[in-house]
Amino acid sequence: MLQSFPNPILARIIPGFPEFRKQCAEWVNEIRERRQNGICSDDTGRETVFDAILEAEPHRTTKGLVDEAFTLVIGGTETTVTTITYGVW
Numbered sequence: 001m002l003q004s005f006p007n008p009i010l011a012r013i014i015p016g017f018p019e020f021r022k023q024c025a026e027w028v029n030e031i032r033e034r035r036q037n038g039i040c041s042d043d044t045g046r047e048t049v050f051d052a053i054l055e056a057e058p059h060r061t062t063k064g065l066v067d068e069a070f071t072l073v074i075g076g077t078e079t080t081v082t083t084i085t086y087g088v089w
Contacts, residue, residue: 017070040055
């Protein structure tokens, strides 16, 4: 839903959102290029989340992958917040 808002509005609601989307798009493009060269892991030798998604669904769009990254970040944030809340109470 957030992706449907124009970037200036999103920048006011979530200040780092446009930069996050831009950085994710750069990562996706780097990973696509690396995979086209036959390298299926990052510099540490591990597969990234984007690698796993692209292996299963190679035709995913950059926008779709960036949306997926944002969903993972929000999900991780909510999980962490809930865990800390329960830990405090």
